[in-house]
Structures are given as structure tokens and as C-alpha cells.
Amino acid sequence: MKKKKKKIPKPLRKRTNRAIRRAQIRSFMLLLVIGFVISWLIPLRPVRSESEKRDLTPFPTLTWKALYSGSFFDGINMWFSDTFPFREAMVTVNGKIKSLYGYGNRLYGLTDQKADEIPQEEHTPVMEPITNLEEIDETLGEAINADNAVVQDLGTLIVVDDAAYEVYNFSQKVADTYAGIINQAASSLDGVAQVYDLIVPTSIDITMPDNERVKCNSSSQAEAIRYIFSRMTPQVHSVNVYNILRNHRTEYIYFRTDHHWTARGAFYAYAQFCRSMQVQPKALSTFKEHVFEGFKGSFVAESHKNANLVNHPDTVYAYEPNAETTLVYTEKNGNTVNWSVIGDVTDWYASSKYSAFIGGDHPYTIIKNPDAPQDKKCILVKESFGNALAPFIAAEFGEVHVIDYRYWHGSIVAFSKEHGVDTVLFVNNISATRNSSLMKSLYAVTQ
Amino acid sequence: MVFSDLFFLLVFLPLQLVTCAFVKETPKRNAALLCFSLFFYAWGEPLYVFILIGMAFADWLLGLVIAAYRGKRAAKVAMIASIVVSLGLLSIFKYTGFFAENLQAVFGVPKEIPHIPLPIGISFYTFQLLTYVIDVYRGQTKCSLRFHELLLYASLFHQCIAGPIVRYSDIQHEILHRKKNYTTMGKGVQRFCVGLAKKALLANSCGAVVDMILLPDSTLADPAKLTDNLQILASRPILLVWTGMLFFMLQIYLDFSAYSDMAIGLGLMEGFHYKENFNYPYTAKSITEFWRCWHISLSTFFRDYVYIPLGGNRKGARRTIINLLIVWLLTGFWHGASWNFILWGLYYFIFLVLEKTYLRDLLQRTPLILRHAYTMLVVFFGWVLFRFTRMQYVGVVLKGLFGLNHSGFAGYEATTVLKNNLFFLIAALIAVTPLVHNLRLWLEEKAKYSRRMLQVKKVVWIAAPIVLTLLSILSLVGNAYNPFLYFQF
Numbered sequence: 001m002k003k004k005k006k007k008i009p010k011p012l013r014k015r016t017n018r019a020i021r022r023a024q025i026r027s028f029m030l031l032l033v034i035g036f037v038i039s040w041l042i043p044l045r046p047v048r049s050e051s052e053k054r055d056l057t058p059f060p061t062l063t064w065k066a067l068y069s070g071s072f073f074d075g076i077n078m079w080f081s082d083t084f085p086f087r088e089a090m091v092t093v094n095g096k097i098k099s100l101y102g103y104g105n106r107l108y109g110l111t112d113q114k115a116d117e118i119p120q121e122e123h124t125p126v127m128e129p130i131t132n133l134e135e136i137d138e139t140l141g142e143a144i145n146a147d148n149a150v151v152q153d154l155g156t157l158i159v160v161d162d163a164a165y166e167v168y169n170f171s172q173k174v175a176d177t178y179a180g181i182i183n184q185a186a187s188s189l190d191g192v193a194q195v196y197d198l199i200v201p202t203s204i205d206i207t208m209p210d211n212e213r214v215k216c217n218s219s220s221q222a223e224a225i226r227y228i229f230s231r232m233t234p235q236v237h238s239v240n241v242y243n244i245l246r247n248h249r250t251e252y253i254y255f256r257t258d259h260h261w262t263a264r265g266a267f268y269a270y271a272q273f274c275r276s277m278q279v280q281p282k283a284l285s286t287f288k289e290h291v292f293e294g295f296k297g298s299f300v301a302e303s304h305k306n307a308n309l310v311n312h313p314d315t316v317y318a319y320e321p322n323a324e325t326t327l328v329y330t331e332k333n334g335n336t337v338n339w340s341v342i343g344d345v346t347d348w349y350a351s352s353k354y355s356a357f358i359g360g361d362h363p364y365t366i367i368k369n370p371d372a373p374q375d376k377k378c379i380l381v382k383e384s385f386g387n388a389l390a391p392f393i394a395a396e397f398g399e400v401h402v403i404d405y406r407y408w409h410g411s412i413v414a415f416s417k418e419h420g421v422d423t424v425l426f427v428n429n430i431s432a433t434r435n436s437s438l439m440k441s442l443y444a445v446t447q
Numbered sequence: 448m449v450f451s452d453l454f455f456l457l458v459f460l461p462l463q464l465v466t467c468a469f470v471k472e473t474p475k476r477n478a479a480l481l482c483f484s485l486f487f488y489a490w491g492e493p494l495y496v497f498i499l500i501g502m503a504f505a506d507w508l509l510g511l512v513i514a515a516y517r518g519k520r521a522a523k524v525a526m527i528a529s530i531v532v533s534l535g536l537l538s539i540f541k542y543t544g545f546f547a548e549n550l551q552a553v554f555g556v557p558k559e560i561p562h563i564p565l566p567i568g569i570s571f572y573t574f575q576l577l578t579y580v581i582d583v584y585r586g587q588t589k590c591s592l593r594f595h596e597l598l599l600y601a602s603l604f605h606q607c608i609a610g611p612i613v614r615y616s617d618i619q620h621e622i623l624h625r626k627k628n629y630t631t632m633g634k635g636v637q638r639f640c641v642g643l644a645k646k647a648l649l650a651n652s653c654g655a656v657v658d659m660i661l662l663p664d665s666t667l668a669d670p671a672k673l674t675d676n677l678q679i680l681a682s683r684p685i686l687l688v689w690t691g692m693l694f695f696m697l698q699i700y701l702d703f704s705a706y707s708d709m710a711i712g713l714g715l716m717e718g719f720h721y722k723e724n725f726n727y728p729y730t731a732k733s734i735t736e737f738w739r740c741w742h743i744s745l746s747t748f749f750r751d752y753v754y755i756p757l758g759g760n761r762k763g764a765r766r767t768i769i770n771l772l773i774v775w776l777l778t779g780f781w782h783g784a785s786w787n788f789i790l791w792g793l794y795y796f797i798f799l800v801l802e803k804t805y806l807r808d809l810l811q812r813t814p815l816i817l818r819h820a821y822t823m824l825v826v827f828f829g830w831v832l833f834r835f836t837r838m839q840y841v842g843v844v845l846k847g848l849f850g851l852n853h854s855g856f857a858g859y860e861a862t863t864v865l866k867n868n869l870f871f872l873i874a875a876l877i878a879v880t881p882l883v884h885n886l887r888l889w890l891e892e893k894a895k896y897s898r899r900m901l902q903v904k905k906v907v908w909i910a911a912p913i914v915l916t917l918l919s920i921l922s923l924v925g926n927a928y929n930p931f932l933y934f935q936f
Binding site: 005006007008012013016017018019020021022023024025027028029031032033035036039067068069070073074076077080081084087090091093094097098100101102103104105106107109110156158215216217 | 448452453454456457458460461462464465490491492493494629630632633634636637640652659660858859860863864865866867868869870871872894895896897898901904905908909912913916917918920921922923924
């Protein structure tokens with residue numbers, strides 16, 4: 001017969017159990033009270049998240065309507081958790097915990113629709129004129145909000161080891177619109193300036209390891225770029241940088257934690273641009289180098305602080321012409337600021353270090369280079385990918401007028417005539433050519 | 448405000464607990480609890496809080512009338528009046544839009560579809576008050592002489608907005624005579640923390656996967672995005688649709704049972720004992736069993752206040768089936784004012800009737816594992832009807848599950864999403880089984896015999912709630928919006 005095991009004396013068990021319950025209650029209450037105190041240390045509450053590049057939920061304004069509809073109280077709930085003291089650190093720790101959920105490459109934001117097939121046969125340029133903005137609205141649907149256009153929609157993200165890549169889905173309609181806009185600009189600028197178009201591929205098709213790339217559903221950027229250029233008129237000088245970037249893919253030409261290319265990647269594009277202008281490009285060693293460490297780019301926030309990305313930040317290598325260049329940018333509110341081609345971002349937020357290039361995204365920036373031919377003037381029409389390229393372009397032109405079409409209001413055609421510009425270079429990353437709201441902004445400045 | 452709001456956790460709850468800790472006498476504590484409860488409700492519904500108060504007041508008066516005229520016609524009239532008022536208000540707020548939409552579709556009138564916002568928790572507190580009035584009428588419970596006591600019952604923030612549907616008779620005694628001691632309070636803390644972690648760590652993470660694959664509710668509800676949404680859903684390969692629905696199946700249980708856990712825990716902290724609302728429904732081996740373990744307070748409500756009064760199974764096979772049909776139509780419709788919920792109710796009606804008739808013998812002969820698989824499959828497809836309020840979405844997702852959208856079997860995205868969440872998935876699957884619960888019982892048993900195990904128990908019991916709460920807070924910071932799924936009913 002099995003021997004009956006001896007129980008611990010009841011009083012001891014009872015005492016221990018009571019002690020457990022008491023400790024449970026006390027520790028729980030203590031935790032809540034500590035949390036309560038911390039949460040009311042208002043000065044510790046952040047108002048902006050630099051890594052997410054957004055202002056955090058503000059404390060709601062009290063109105064009668066907000067009060068009786070309850071939105072005031074909802075607003076307090078949102079404000080309370082969104083601006084919690086030490087939020088960045090807590091979100092980072094939470095990202096680390098989430099990295100334990102599984103293994104392998106990570107996928108974020110499965111929002112994309114199916115991509116269009118990229119037509120294989122030969123194409124004729126888009127000739128149908130795009131007559132007015134309403135028509136773009138109609139063909140592209142989707143209401144456009146000026147603020148939305150500013151934030152790059154990163155779509156689906158794949159993290160392989162310590163590098164993230166953005167999936168690209170080809171959209172024929174938007175690609176055709178893009179080609180049409182550039183065609184129209186070239187035709188309007190006929191006899192005024194030479195028009196160049198440079199489409200920047202994104203890292204997924206350049207630096208992503210081949211064995212990973214074959215598995216992803218991402219449209220071929222080589223084919224997309226070929227298609228878009230095939231839709232452009234001979235008036236447009238197309239600058240195809242795909243192959244040269246592929247040839248240098250083992251170098252540090254794209255950031256791992258950010259959707260942009262590095263200055264080195266931009267340098268190869270500059271070289272290709274020079275070749276299509278039939279100019280000898282300068283060697284990279286002739287430029288002055290700056291190094292800024294600890295860059296945690298847009299992919300970090302987009303991946304909810306993926307631990308691999310957070311732990312392996314990028315380094316920004318920036319280059320500027322070895323000359324007495326000057327740079328003045330105009331802010332959205334119209335103020336002008338004297339800056340330098342490469343700004344010192346050593347003490348900037350880890351997420352803002354791409355702003356080393358020409359002071360970041362501003363509606364209008366002018367760079368003057370006394371060592372370059374003074375009669376050569378260029379307009380660089382760009383979104384943020386153009387920032388890393390602009391310093392190299394400044395080596396070739398006495399004046400570079402950098403126009404960020406997302407914020408600038410005006411007509412490039414009129415501007416070219418007014419300033420005696422001889423070269424207009426459109427630099428657009430491939431994701432912009434599938435983004436209908438960006439196309440609307442681009443259309444607006446080319447009228 | 449919901450239990451997973453940081454504002455609730457770090458402002459409301461400590462204030463409430465500290466206040467009630469200092470108030471020793473029960474009537475005063477009740478007054479404090481009532482103030483906190485009304486504040487809690489008004490925080491979400493500053494105007495509609497008066498509907499709650501008004502309804503409780505009407506039912507309190509009618510309850511007095513019923514008690515005064517017991518056995519007379521007036522009592523019956525009072526009870527019917529209460530039912531009409533309660534269900535009438537519920538219908539106006541919840542179903543006006545639905546009926547107007549369907550009338551418009553068929554007859555072209557009305558021209559304008561009224562959009563009446565649904566007061567939070569009205570589906571729950573209406574039913575709670577109904578149990579009170581009906582039970583008083585039946586003589587199963589004494590009527591409440593003091594209005595504030597009934598109002599406390601109806602508005603108690605533990606269960607007012609998302610259940611469980613606590614009956615007045617269950618807590619009537621505890622409203623005035625509850626005992627608060629270390630054991631119940633400690634148990635309450637433990638239960639609440641488990642619920643919080645279930646919600647913040649498990650259900651929300653499941654929800655993120657679901658929303659990524661099957662789109663968030665806000666996107667699905669936007670009529671302008673209908674075509675885009677259908678296209679996106681149709682583009683998902685088979686494995687991805689199954690993954691999305693599996694995570695939804697986990698999410699809805701974890702989310703809802705988490706709320707019940709937290710409600711029960713909060714109740715215990717104040718000395719209230721609410722009945723269990725779930726009993727591991729995903730371990731059920733038949734649909735009948737599933738519904739005995741899922742949202743128990745709702746199914747027993749329909750059993751005791753609809754099915755049995757209609758005659759239950761005592762009036763022959765045909766009437767039994769009709770009674771079941773009524774109950775399941777109502778159950779479906781209670782979940783939401785749209786056709787998919789009605790179909791969802793009918794869907795379960797069919798399986799429950801089949802299990803009572805043709806499938807009965809067959810099921811008994813079937814091995815347990817197959818019975819379990821059958822049950823889970825039926826429940827799984829039920830959730831497809833439940834998640835999508837538009838039938839077009841239901842259609843495209845059902846087609847997707849069987850590969851009829853021709854979007855391939857797996858694909859890179861599907862395998863990556865699965866790998867990314869593999870360990871989490873295993874944890875979530877364990878969380879829906881009684882494994883952890885049994886482990887706890889085992890440790891408790893061992894701790895009776897060995898001092899070492901008693902020490903282990905001590906450490907685990909004290910550390911676990913704190914660690915879970917800390918992890919939950921971490922995951923809630925910066926996460927501005929995380930409503931409970933059942934919050935919308």
C-alpha cells in the first residue's frame with residue numbers, strides 16, 4: 001500500500017497563504033500607486049516622438065460639445081497613454097519583447113494591394129495631356145491631404161537580419177501618370193532647359209540578399225524603371241541608375257534602418273547623371289567627408305522598434321564639394337535660413353540624422369558653388385531621396401535650386417525662365433511613382 | 448474607459464481601491480462605489496449615463512409595484528411595462544438603424560437612415576435589470592427597497608459595460624453583507640492581473656495580426672473603401688486567410704474572457720463573487736458543450752428568461768425546435784444589428800438541433816479527438832460570420848479559405864507571418880486551454896506536502912501578478928487605442 005505523505009502543519013500553511021495574499025495585495029497596490037505618481041509628473045510627459053516623427057496626442061481642449069459628446073474624456077485617455085513618461089524607453093523594451101514572438105525575417109504592415117503586371121512589350125510615350133487636377137483626382141481616386149503627402153507611406157516592410165526593406169508594388173496607372181507629367185514638363189521646357197529624369201530604386205531590389213529577394217512578392221524595379229522610361233518622350237533624358245547601383249550592391253549604398261539611400265549610393269547616381277550630360281564625374285575622394293553615427297531611421301518606428309534595427313543603427317557618411325559653397329533654405333512659413341550643404345547632426349535625434357544633407361526637407365533651397373561654372377544652373381525637383389544627391393550636383397553647377405515639390409508652390413517652367421536655368425533634374429524614388437497623392441503635388445509644380 | 452486603458456489602471460483603479468480601503472462600513476463603501484461607478488460610466492457616456500439612471504429608477508419603482516401587488520394583475524402589468532421599457536429603449540438605440548436600412552432597401556422609405564449612437568453597455572445592463580424585475584415578479588428575489596442599491600447593481604463598473612451579466616439575485620446579499628478579507632482580495636488581484644495580461648499581451652497581439660491580414664474594423668466599415676478592401680482580402684493566399692481567422696478565433700476568446708476575468712477580479716477585490724462566464728470553450732467536444740462554456744451568463748440568461756418560459760423542451764419536439772430557433776435568433780441579434788449576426792445565431796441553431804437529433808448517436812460513437820476537431824471547425828467558420836458585418840466580406844473570406852480567390856496557397860507573406868508569431872501562437876494556444884490552471888492546482892497540491900514547494904508557490908504567487916501587470920503596462924504605453932471587442936455590443 002502506498003504510504004500516505006505527511007502534510008505540512010495546517011497553521012504554517014495557513015500563515016504562508018495569508019502572507020502570500022497580503023503580499024499580493026500590497027505589491028499590486030504599490031505598483032498602482034507608483035504608476036499613479038509617475039503618470040502625473042507632467043513635465044516628464046513627452047510631446048513629440050522623434051522616432052515616430054509625429055507630435056503625440058495633445059491634451060484635449062475643453063469645449064461644451066467635447067464634454068457632452070464624451071470626446072473630451074476619450075481625448076484624455078489617448079493623451080494619457082500616448083504621452084506617458086518614459087514612453088520611448090518603454091516602447092523600445094516592448095519592441096524587444098515582441099522580438100521573442102517568433103523567428104525569421106519580420107514582416108510589418110501587410111497593407112498592399114496586388115501589384116499590376118509590368119507590361120513587357122514595347123511602349124509608346126504617354127502623350128495624352130493631363131489637363132487639370134480634377135482629372136488626376138478622378139483617374140487616381142483617393143482624396144489628397146497635403147499633410148499626408150508629406151509622410152512617405154512605407155507599405156509592407158521586411159526585416160532580414162539587421163536590415164529592413166520596403167516592398168514595391170507596381171501601379172501602371174500611377175506610373176503612366178508620372179511619365180505623362182514628366183513628358184508634359186519636358187515639352188513645356190522645350191527650348192528653355194534640358195530635362196533629366198532619374199528614378200531611384202529602393203533597397204529591396206539592390207541590396208536585399210538574392211535568396212531572400214526571390215521569395216518576396218515585390219515587383220521588379222528593373223522592369224518598372226524600364227517601362228516608365230519607355231513611356232517618356234525623347235525630350236526627356238532618362239538616367240537609369242539601376243545597373244550601376246546593382247554593380248555596387250555590396251557597398252554601403254542603402255541604409256539598413258531607413259528607407260533612403262546613402263550618400264555613396266547617391267554618388268553612383270550622380271556619376272550616371274554626369275555621363276548622360278556627357279560630363280566627367282568627379283571622384284568621391286575629391287569631396288569632403290563627414291561622419292555621423294547612431295542613425296535610427298524610419299524603418300525603426302515603422303517596425304515598432306524591431307530589436308535588430310534598434311541595436312544596429314546606421315552611420316551617415318555625408319559628402320560635400322571641396323569649395324566655399326553657400327546654402328540658403330526657405331522654410332514652409334517663408335523664413336529663410338543660412339545653412340551649410342552638410343549640417344552637423346551629431347547631437348540631433350537618432351531618427352533625424354538624414355537631415356545632415358542640405359538641412360533636410362524644405363520647400364526651396366538654393367546652393368551656390370563659386371568653383372563650379374557660374375552659367376550652369378540646375379533645378380533639382382525631388383522628394384527626400386534628392387537630399388543625399390544634391391551636394392554632388394552642386395559640384396557641377398554654379399547654382400542648384402532644390403525644389404521639394406511636396407511643399408513648394410509655383411511653376412518650374414516659369415521659375416526656369418526667370419532664373420535662366422538650363423537643366424531640370426527630376427529625382428524620384430520608385431515608391432513615389434506608385435503614390436497618387438505625390439503625383440498630384442508633382443503635377444501642380446510642373447504647370 | 449475600459450479596463451485596459453492606462454487611465455483606468457493607473458488613475459481610476461488606485462483611487463477607487465484606496466478610497467474603498469479607508470471606508471470600513473458597507474453602506475458607506477457602497478456610496479463610494481456608486482460614485483466611482485457613475486463616474487466610470489459617465490466618462491464614456493456623459494449624457495447617456497442618465498438613461499442608465501432612468502432605467503434603473505423605472506425598474507426600481509416597478510419592482511416595488513410588483514412586490515406590493517404580488518399575485519395580482521397589477522404585478523403582471525408592471526413586469527410587462529418594465530420589459531417593454533427596457534427592450535424598447537434597447538431597440539431604439541440598437542436596432543433603429545438596422546430596421547430603417549432594411550425597410551429602405553425593400554420599400555424605399557424612410558429616406559434618411561437615422562444614425563443613433565449606441566450607449567456603451569446598454570445590451571448588458573438592460574439584461575441585468577430585466578433579471579431583477581422578472582426575478583422579483585417570480586418571487587425568486589426580494590425587491591430592492593432602496594433605489595441606490597439597485598442603481599449600484601446596474602451601474603457597478605465591474606460588469607456594467609461588458610458583462611458578465613450578473614443577476615441581481617446573485618449579488619443581492621453581498622451588496623449589504625459582503626466580507627472583504629485578504630484571501631478574496633488577493634484572489635481578486637491575481638485574477639485581475641491574469642485578465643489584464645490576457646488582454647494586453649495576448650489578445651491585443653492577436654488583434655494586430657488579424658488586422659494586418661484581414662484589415663481593421665475601421666477600414667472594413669468605410670463604404671468608400673469597399674472595392675479596395677475586397678481586392679485586398681481576395682489577394683490573400685489560403686494559408687494567410689486561415690492564419691488570420693485562427694488569430695481572430697484566439698483573439699475573441701482571449702479578449703472577452705480577459706474582460707470577464709478582470710470583472711471577476713475587481714468584484715473579488717470588493718468582496719463580490721460573480722459567476723464564471725467562460726469555462727475553456729475551445730476544449731469543447733460538441734457545439735452543445737461549447738455553448739455551455741462560452742459566455743455562460745448570456746446563454747443562461749436566454750435559457751432562463753426566454754427558452755424555459757416559452758416551454759423549453761416540455762411541449763414536444765416541434766415546439767422545442769421552434770423555441771430553440773427563437774433563442775438563437777435572439778442570441779445572434781443581441782450581438783449586433785446586422786444580418787451576419789442573425790445568420791451566426793441561425794448557424795449555431797442548425798448545429799445544436801443536429802446534435803440533438805441526427806448527430807447524437809454519431810457523435811457518441813466518434814473518437815474524442817475527431818469530435819473536438821469537428822467542434823473547433825464549426826466554431827472557426829462561425830467566427831467568419833461574426834467578424835465581418837458585410838456579407839461581401841464574408842463571401843470573399845470564405846472563398847479565400849477554400850482557395851477560390853486563386854491567390855495561391857502560401858506565399859512568402861503567409862510563411863513569414865507564421866514564423867514571426869510562432870512562439871506567440873503556441874503561448875496563445877496554451878492560454879485557451881486549462882493547462883496553466885491545472886499547473887496552478889498541481890503546485891497548490893504539492894505545496895501542501897513540501898516546504899520547498901510552499902516556498903516556490905509563495906514566490907510564484909507574489910511575483911506573477913506584478914510581472915504580468917508590468918509587462919501589460921509596457922505594452923499599453925504609446926498604444927493609444929485598444930478597445931475590447933465586446934465593448935460594441
